Amino acid sequence: MNNSSGDATHFALVAHDARKDEIVDWVGLQLAHLSRVQIFSTGTTGSRIKQTYPELDVTCLKSGPLGGDQQIGAMICEEKLDALVFFVDPLSPMPHDVDVKALTRLATVYDLPMACSRSTADLIVKGLVDGDDYTPV
Structure with a gap:
């Protein structure tokens, strides 16, 4: 998704249970930057981010195992995300x-920037x- 039109940047944020604290901490470190981003997140992860940082624009989807991963996958297919x-x-x-x-495969198929660690998330x-504005070549 190219945001040269001035549209908001759209990120999906997801974390496994053992890494939820880490993603909430990471969001805090990136707060100034993520305040300019529309965030979509699976249930518990999104709720924790929203509760900790109510100033952020966070849309909570279903819990990952209950369909949230598929909701994010659909957003990838519809090219509604700029990063995962x-x-x-x-x-x-x-x-x-x-x-x-399935999520990582879709991100690869649609050439969506994807981070699975703090350092790559920082780079994104x-x-x-x-x-x-980034436009893939």
Whole structure:
């Protein structure tokens, strides 16, 4: 999605249970930048972000295992997102691992910038929120 028209930037923020604290902390570190972003997030992650930072524009979707991952996947397919930040817990077995794989596959298919760690999330914010409009070549 190219925002040269001046539209808001749209990010999806998702985190596995073991990384929810980390994504909430990361949002706090990026608060000045994310205040200019429309955030879509799966249920619990979004609720925690919204509760901690009520000044942010956060739309909470369903919980990941209850369809939130699919809602974000649909937004990717409809090209309604500019980036996906998904703090994945690689050390715990996930009962809904197929949903996770589907999301990362869609982000790859649609060439959507995706971060699974703090450092890559920082780079996406720097490039898409702070930087010039990004248009894939």
